[in-house]
Amino acid sequence: MQTHIDAIEIIPKATHQYTIIWMHGLGADGHDFEGIAPELHLNVQDHIHFIFPNAPIQAVTINGGLKMRAWYDILERSLERKVDVNGIHESARLISTLIDQEIKKGIPAEHILLAGFSQGGVIALHAGLNFTQNLAGIVALSTYFPTINELDTSPKSTPIFMAHGILDSIVDIESGKAVFNSLHTSNHQIEWHDYLMEHSVCADEIKDIAEFINNVFKD
Numbered sequence: 495m496q497t498h499i500d501a502i503e504i505i506p507k508a509t510h511q512y513t514i515i516w517m518h519g520l521g522a523d524g525h526d527f528e529g530i531a532p533e534l535h536l537n538v539q540d541h542i543h544f545i546f547p548n549a550p551i552q553a554v555t556i557n558g559g560l561k562m563r564a565w566y567d568i569l570e571r572s573l574e575r576k577v578d579v580n581g582i583h584e585s586a587r588l589i590s591t592l593i594d595q596e597i598k599k600g601i602p603a604e605h606i607l608l609a610g611f612s613q614g615g616v617i618a619l620h621a622g623l624n625f626t627q628n629l630a631g632i633v634a635l636s637t638y639f640p641t642i643n644e645l646d647t648s649p650k651s652t653p654i655f656m657a658h659g660i661l662d663s664i665v666d667i668e669s670g671k672a673v674f675n676s677l678h679t680s681n682h683q684i685e686w687h688d689y690l691m692e693h694s695v696c697a698d699e700i701k702d703i704a705e706f707i708n709n710v711f712k713d
Contacts, residue, residue: 501586502528504544510631511541512711513596513606515589517549517614520635521562524548527611530695534704538711543601545592549585549613551695565613576696577640586621607707609633611663616640619673620653623682628652631710633703636662636693638669642676654684655706657699659691 502524518526524546531544549563556568562654566581589608594607607630610618615637622632623645632654653705658670667688674686685706 499550499592500524501548501592502544502546504528504531506541506543508540510543510599510601511605512538513543513545513601514643514707515545515547515592515606516633517547517565517589517608517610517617518563518612519612520554520564520568521558523563527609530700533700534707536711537708540560542711543596547589547592550588552581565617568613579641579705581644582616582620582641585617586624589617589621590625593621593629599655603627604630605711607631607633607710609635609703610637610696611635612637620644622652622654623650625650631655633657633706634670634673635695635699636665636670637673639673639676642673645680651683653706653710655687655703656683656684657687657689657702659693659696660688661691662693664693 516527528546539563549565551561552564553559553561554564554568556571565585567578569578570578593606597603609624615634618632619634619639620641622629628650629652632652634656636658656674658667660667674684677684687702689699
């Protein structure tokens with residue numbers, strides 16, 4: 495069992511008051527979203543500790559067993575039929591450890607936000623909605639949620655931002671929309687955005703993410 499996860503970090507310029515932990519997608523690494531931090535232009539930007547964890551290196555079944563950074567194994571092309579649940583649990587545990595480390599530094603849980611793209615979005619949703627305390631928010635981009643049935647029936651008040659590309663050929667938009675509908679029906683505080691793009695991030699999306707974070711990073 496892995497006990498440590500390495501990460502790319504952007505140290506706050508002023509007093510550390512908030513933390514954003516942002517998970518990359520399959521085959522990428524912590525540098526993948528490092529450049530998005532200055533593009534957000536957040537109101538409390540100078541007080542945020544950005545953490546971009548590197549997923550463990552492991553064999554990915556659908557890629558012929560090739561080893562790459564992955565939060566969990568992808569067992570078959572149909573993302574939701576056969577799922578590496580143990581891998582999701584293990585990566586979510588590592589992210590929960592990062593959250594605990596920030597809390598030990600004096601950052602309250604409600605000042606900590608999880609974000610993730612694709613595979614990283616799965617981990618953001620699983621770790622964030624199963625964490626013992628409410629967080630500032632969860633940003634889940636171009637993703638799905640195969641372990642949604644494991645959630646406690648009583649929803650947390652952690653706000654959720656979901657976004658997806660209409661032309662996404664990797665994670666079908668209907669998979670993301672189904673997650674939104676399920677969480678919305680369960681009375682989670684959640685919002686949905688979609689954009690004319692593929693499996694990626696666009697400028698309009700970044701603006702909407704920034705607005706969401708500015709709204710939740712308030713005392």
